[in-house]
Amino acid sequence: MSADHELRVSKIRNGTVIDHVHGGQALNVLTILGIDGSEGEEVSVGINVPSDRLARKDIVKVEGRELSQDEVDVLSLIAPDATINIVREYDVVEKHRVERPAVVDGVLSCPNPNCITTDSEPVTSTFDVLDDGVRCAYCETIVREDIADLIDG
Amino acid sequence: MCHEHLITSKQLSRADIEQVLDRAAEIAADPDAVAGRHVGTLLGLLFFEPSTRTKMSFETAMKRLGGDVVDMGSIESSSVTKGESLADTVRVIEGYADALVLRHPKQGSATMASEFVDVPLVNAGDGAGHHPTQTLLDLYTIRESAGLDDLTIGIMGDLKYGRTVHSLAYALTNFDAQQHFISPESLRLPREVVYDLHQEGASVREHDGLEAVLPSLDVLYVTRIQRERFPDENEYQQVAGEYQIDAADLEAANDDLTVMHPLPRVDEIAPDVDETSHAAYFEQAHNGVPVRMALLDLLIGGSQ
Ligand SMILES: [Zn+2]
Numbered sequence: 175m176s177a178d179h180e181l182r183v184s185k186i187r188n189g190t191v192i193d194h195v196h197g198g199q200a201l202n203v204l205t206i207l208g209i210d211g212s213e214g215e216e217v218s219v220g221i222n223v224p225s226d227r228l229a230r231k232d233i234v235k236v237e238g239r240e241l242s243q244d245e246v247d248v249l250s251l252i253a254p255d256a257t258i259n260i261v262r263e264y265d266v267v268e269k270h271r272v273e274r275p276a277v278v279d280g281v282l283s284c285p286n287p288n289c290i291t292t293d294s295e296p297v298t299s300t301f302d303v304l305d306d307g308v309r310c311a312y313c314e315t316i317v318r319e320d321i322a323d324l325i326d327g
Numbered sequence: 328m329c330h331e332h333l334i335t336s337k338q339l340s341r342a343d344i345e346q347v348l349d350r351a352a353e354i355a356a357d358p359d360a361v362a363g364r365h366v367g368t369l370l371g372l373l374f375f376e377p378s379t380r381t382k383m384s385f386e387t388a389m390k391r392l393g394g395d396v397v398d399m400g401s402i403e404s405s406s407v408t409k410g411e412s413l414a415d416t417v418r419v420i421e422g423y424a425d426a427l428v429l430r431h432p433k434q435g436s437a438t439m440a441s442e443f444v445d446v447p448l449v450n451a452g453d454g455a456g457h458h459p460t461q462t463l464l465d466l467y468t469i470r471e472s473a474g475l476d477d478l479t480i481g482i483m484g485d486l487k488y489g490r491t492v493h494s495l496a497y498a499l500t501n502f503d504a505q506q507h508f509i510s511p512e513s514l515r516l517p518r519e520v521v522y523d524l525h526q527e528g529a530s531v532r533e534h535d536g537l538e539a540v541l542p543s544l545d546v547l548y549v550t551r552i553q554r555e556r557f558p559d560e561n562e563y564q565q566v567a568g569e570y571q572i573d574a575a576d577l578e579a580a581n582d583d584l585t586v587m588h589p590l591p592r593v594d595e596i597a598p599d600v601d602e603t604s605h606a607a608y609f610e611q612a613h614n615g616v617p618v619r620m621a622l623l624d625l626l627i628g629g630s631q
Contacts, residue, residue, distance in 0.1 A: 290413070290436040290439045291435060293412075293413070295412050296412065297414070297439050297442075311435075311438070312438050313433075313434035313435040313454075313456060314435070314519065315434075316522070
């Protein structure tokens with residue numbers, strides 16, 4: 175990757191760079207992390223940036239915030255190839271790949287309209303993570319595609 | 328049984344199933360021995376959709392154990408119509424009863440409800456989800472008539488929406504059973520169920536018609552194909568007739584074939600089958616009482 179491409183998204187001082195997100199998924203990454211800028215976070219997003227590893231990739235930089243392992247794990251559902259760089263004083267101090275969690279709580283909504291979790295019950299949605307999708311722990315519906323559509327907005 | 332609640336047949340091991348069926352057989356052989364066993368025990372019946380049969384079967388089971396039941400009356404007159412959540416309803420009724428039975432139209436309702444209560448909760452049907460006590464009485468009937476090992480079973484009819492079919496198929500993965508699924512293309516088993524059955528290493532074969540497999544079957548489990556599942560009446564008429572059986576059809580079957588049905592039936596099993604030695608569906612329905620007595624006895628505990 176050339177310096178020219180890197181400059182498309184400005185460097186951050188302290189925070190997290192989520193790199194190698196599949197093209198077009200950057201905004202879903204922000205949604206899954208609950209970042210909408212309303213808290214004053216400084217966020218830079220590159221969409222469909224040329225990449226060596228993926229033909230086109232997205233990149234998300236969040237200034238002033240280090241992602242927790244839980245947040246990173248949930249990201250894996252929509253960005254399985256993402257790399258997470260924790261930046262302090264412009265230096266990458268930690269770099270790791272996302273890992274798929276066994277379960278995700280309170281992040282996705284069940285697409286089955288007949289599922290009890292879609293009623294106004296005091297229950298947190300829970301999905302088991304399968305090799306090739308996610309499965310509602312209540313109604314057992316399996317979702318393999320368009321998981322990002324289930325993200326609670 | 329080591330479970331607090333009974334939500335799905337998937338949670339039942341072979342040992343769990345055998346424990347319930349053995350206890351049910353003891354009770355069926357000598358019902359008087361358990362007649363006063365649970366005097367003073369109250370079972371809460373929470374039926375959010377009508378099901379006279381299942382409800383009466385639980386009611387009979389509890390009363391035959393010496394206990395009693397409380398229920399919430401008709402859905403229309405209950406606080407549900409005032410918008411109370413299911414979570415609140417079960418928490419309130421938990422204070423009245425020693426165990427709960429829940430029938431609810433939403434999938435996953437029993438799983439959710441069980442998270443809010445400490446008394447044992449039995450799922451009596453959650454939408455298109457599970458119906459594990461039906462499965463236990465089906466297994467009891469199969470064990471009595473054909474045995475549960477080295478079993479070849481055909482399951483025919485509406486396999487897509489039939490929760491009794493899904494529950495039974497899961498439970499049979501604990502046994503050495505070859506399962507043949509016979510249905511029109513549009514009413515095949517949901518892919519999720521097939522996925523689970525394969526995960527369990529079950530032998531699953533799907534067929535369009537009964538003829539080829541009928542002679543090899545020990546059990547034929549028939550369910551109703553519902554007219555309302557078809558957008559177009561003609562389409563229904565075309566398939567429905569192919570999945571009906573009468574006494575003449577069964578001449579091609581093994582003499583020991585057992586024909587089962589969760590009832591109510593409409594016209595998928597002709598009345599002339601009732602007179603043959605194959606018919607086991609009324610006995611199957613009656614088995615619901617000793618099986619539910621056994622289950623309640625195990626869940627509530629035998630301290631009295
Ligand atoms: Zn669900």
